[in-house]
Amino acid sequence: AAGVIQSPRHLIKEKRETATLKCYPIPRHDTVYWYQQGPGQDPQFLISFYEKMQSDKGSIPDRFSAQQFSDYHSELNMSSLELGDSALYFCASSFGRQGPGGYTFGSGTRLTVV
Amino acid sequence: SQQGEEDPQALSIQEGENATMNCSYKTSINNLQWYRQNSGRGLVHLILIRSNEREKHSGRLRVTLDTSKKSSSLLITASRAADTASYFCATDGNNDMRFGAGTRLTVKP
Numbered sequence: 005a006a007g008v009i010q011s012p013r014h015l016i017k018e019k020r021e022t023a024t025l026k027c028y029p030i031p032r033h034d035t036v037y038w039y040q041q042g043p044g045q046d047p048q049f050l051i052s053f054y055e056k057m058q059s060d061k062g063s064i065p066d067r068f069s070a071q072q073f074s075d076y077h078s079e080l081n082m083s084s085l086e087l088g089d090s091a092l093y094f095c096a097s098s099f100g101r102q103g104p105g106g107y108t109f110g111s112g113t114r115l116t117v118v
Numbered sequence: 119s120q121q122g123e124e125d126p127q128a129l130s131i132q133e134g135e136n137a138t139m140n141c142s143y144k145t146s147i148n149n150l151q152w153y154r155q156n157s158g159r160g161l162v163h164l165i166l167i168r169s170n171e172r173e174k175h176s177g178r179l180r181v182t183l184d185t186s187k188k189s190s191s192l193l194i195t196a197s198r199a200a201d202t203a204s205y206f207c208a209t210d211g212n213n214d215m216r217f218g219a220g221t222r223l224t225v226k227p
Contacts, residue, residue, distance in 0.1 A: 039161065046153075047161045094217070107155065107204060109217035 008097050008110035016116045017085050025080040025113045029097030033108070035059065036078040038070060039094040041112075047094055053078055054100075085117045130224040137194045139221040141207030142187075149210050150183055152192045154203040155220070161206070164192070199227045 009028040017023050029036050035054045039047035040063075049062035053072035064070070067085075072078045076097075082089060095110045125140040143150070152164040167174045167183045167190065174181045180193040194201055202225050207218045 046163045049161070096217075107206075107220055109206070111216060 008095055008108050010093075010095050010110035010113050012113060013111065014114050014116075016118060018118055019085055019087060021085050021117075023082045023085060023115060025082070025093050025095075025115070027078045027080070027095030027097075027110060029076050029078070029095075030108050033097035033099050034076060035098045035100060036072055036076070037096045037098075037107070038064075038078070038080050039096070041092045041094065042088075043091070047092075050080070082115075087117050090115060090117045126221060127219065128222045128224075130226065131197055133197060133199055133225055133227050135197055135225075137197050137201070137223055137225070139192045139205050139223070140189060141191070141218050142189045143207075143209045143216070143218070144188065145209075147185075147209040150181075150190050151208045151210065152179075152181060152190075153206045153208060153217075155206065156203045164205075194223075197223075197225045199225050201225045 008030055011026045015023055027036055035052060037052040038050040040050055041047040050064040051061050051070050052059045056072045068080060068082050070078060070080045092112045092114050094112045096107045098107045129137055131137055147169055149166055149168045151166045153161040154164055155161050165174055165176045165179055165181050167181050169185055172183055178195045181190060183190045190207055192205060202223060204220045204222050206220045209216050
């Protein structure tokens with residue numbers, strides 16, 4: 005079965021550079037969630053989108069922005085990268101905002117800022 | 119594809135009953151964690167069990183791990199309506215983490 009696809013799997017950037025992470029939800033899923041998991045920490049909710057509109061906002065820094073496109077894939081744009089942005093970034097998708105059919109997580113993108 | 123697969127996908131029980139959720143995984147792991155997620159937001163870490171452990175308890179939670187079968191179970195005893203949430207297992211191995219499909223638990227008052 006198709007899963008949530010995240011790209012790239014690994015990314016190395018220098019401080020002050022920009023990075024774009026992509027998430028392709030399961031077909032027919034209309035809701036996408038982004039999480040950031042720092043070393044030894046629980047995943048922190050960043051932002052979610054439902055039907056291409058921002059649905060909920062968590063602890064997403066102002067340097068980050070995200071959007072959901074017409075094909076429901078989502079991109080997380082990160083600018084002025086800092087060392088502390090090094091983390092695993094997960095994307096999850098669901099059908100409907102409350103995920104009544106369940107959530108599916110991608111394998112994550114590991115971002116390393118040097 | 120999902121590293122971990124939860125079973126069942128959905129579970130509905132009465133308050134006071136026990137809930138058991140299972141998780142299977144494919145590759146070798148360093149540890150396995152269980153999380154709960156409320157309303158599509160933050161993931162709350164429940165418990166971590168290392169690959170050399172077989173059972174762990176935390177309050178009303180009991181987790182078992184069988185590395186020979188590559189499976190884990192989460193038991194919630196004396197369930198409450200507030201336990202209604204989605205529960206995920208996540209495996210940690212080779213510097214990455216993989217989440218399972220999750221079980222949607224509904225506890226009816």
